[in-house]
Amino acid sequence: MQLLTRTFVALSIAASTFGAVLKRDVPTILADISKISSQVTTLDNAINxxxxxxxxxxNALAIHTDATNLVSSVNTATSDTTANGAFNEADGQTILNAVQAIEPTILDALTAIAAKQPAFAALPIGGIPALVLQDLKNLDAGTTAFSNALIANAPADLVPQATDIQTTIGNAFDTAIAAYS
Structure with a gap:
């Protein structure tokens, strides 16, 4: 009986520790968004x-590396957001503000990459436009998953604003992807 009790206690501690490790918090998500913001700025600067x-x-391959790093950070942010669960009103507004702050840089990067398609196509080694297209698709998928996770956890009154941001960025991805398709 004592062995069973010890085993149960050990399993309970392990389960609660495992649950604590999986649970994320708003400061983690804000740190993720800050990292994304920095990487979006780096990518935007490289594209411009x-x-x-x-x-x-x-330089083209450096842009690819920047895009790949950004995809990884966006995927981490999606995981952390999903693990967090619903945001309270104050946290939801803080997160929305952080996303709104990087929206113009995202839009600038997507507009610039679409405009630079002829420059990438003119490079002496073929395949770069296809690589850019794949990066755009990966970023689009990651961004969509992240925004879906944010919207799923947002307070109801913030969902329309979050959805507007998602739509605007999604449309910009569509335009950029069309330029390389």
Missing amino acids: AFPDSGGSLV
């Missing part, structure tokens, strides 16, 4: 610095 003609393969 890529010349309209005469660009280099090295």
Whole structure:
């Protein structure tokens, strides 16, 4: 009987510890958004610095690396948001504000990458436009999953604003993807 009690206590402690590890909190999500913001700015700067003609393969591949890093961060943020559960009103508003703050940079990056399609296509090594297209699709899928997780956890009164942001960014992804399709 004593062995059964010890086993039960050990399993209870392990289960509560495991649950605590899986649960995320709002500061973690805000840190994720901050990291995303920094990476979006890096990506936007790299895209805008890529010349309209005469660009280099090295710079194109650096943009690919920036996009890949961003996908990873967005996926982490999605996981953390899903693990958090519903936001209270104050946290929901804080998260919405953080996302709204990076929306213009996301839109600028997507507009710029669409406009730079001829420059990527003109690179001496083929396949770069296909790589950009794949990056855009991966970023679109990751961003959609993240925004869906945020909307699922948002207080009801913040859902319309969050949905508007999702739609605006989604439309910008559609335009950028169309430029490379």
